[in-house]
Amino acid sequence: MVNHLQPTNEEPLIELQRIANGDEQEFRRLFHYFSPRLNQFAFSIIRVKEAATEVVDDVFIRLWKQKERATTIANIRVYLYVAVKNSALNYLSSKANQQITEPFNHLDIALSRDQLPDQKMISAELQKRITSAIEALPPRCKMIFKLVREDGLRYKDVAEILNLTVNTVDAQMVIAVKRIAEKVQSHFTSFPKKSVKK
Numbered sequence: 001m002v003n004h005l006q007p008t009n010e011e012p013l014i015e016l017q018r019i020a021n022g023d024e025q026e027f028r029r030l031f032h033y034f035s036p037r038l039n040q041f042a043f044s045i046i047r048v049k050e051a052a053t054e055v056v057d058d059v060f061i062r063l064w065k066q067k068e069r070a071t072t073i074a075n076i077r078v079y080l081y082v083a084v085k086n087s088a089l090n091y092l093s094s095k096a097n098q099q100i101t102e103p104f105n106h107l108d109i110a111l112s113r114d115q116l117p118d119q120k121m122i123s124a125e126l127q128k129r130i131t132s133a134i135e136a137l138p139p140r141c142k143m144i145f146k147l148v149r150e151d152g153l154r155y156k157d158v159a160e161i162l163n164l165t166v167n168t169v170d171a172q173m174v175i176a177v178k179r180i181a182e183k184v185q186s187h188f189t190s191f192p193k194k195s196v197k198k
Helices: 015-021 024-046 047-064 067-072 077-095 115-120 124-135 141-149 153-163 166-190
Strands: none
Touching: 015 024, 015 067, 024 047, 024 077, 024 141, 047 067, 047 077, 047 124, 124 141, 124 166, 141 153, 141 166, 153 166
């Protein structure tokens, strides 16, 4: 069983065993690395900034309270996203006082405005077309695209977080890329190529 988080890009190596042993500094590293993107993920569901922050904080508080079980978590990244998703949907259910059956089919997903290094090399006009194409994607498709491209999650992780099959995630990514390609058309040769982990 994997009990630590392998670093990808600038992602820190998180030792879950140290967290299980009560290492507050290690827990802070986990919190500071994941909380910004988890806040954005929660906000895309709840659409209330303060509530999204509260949801994420509660997830980390629960994790710390149950820190002895940290080493049983196979994939801390997926664990945190699923916990935040569930807490956010519970928040919406309690506020709306109704069961939400299709939580990702009506949401307006907020995309990060932070530019990746490769995006800085693209002309402003092309970037505008790409952003417009992404914003025009259907909500679930946009969320999947965001989790894969912006948050760097694997297809299988996104599938687990959103309770979908890997094939569905793959199909939605194909749709997203196709629609973006159609939007930028003549500029597509400059579209940033980024390897996607399946």
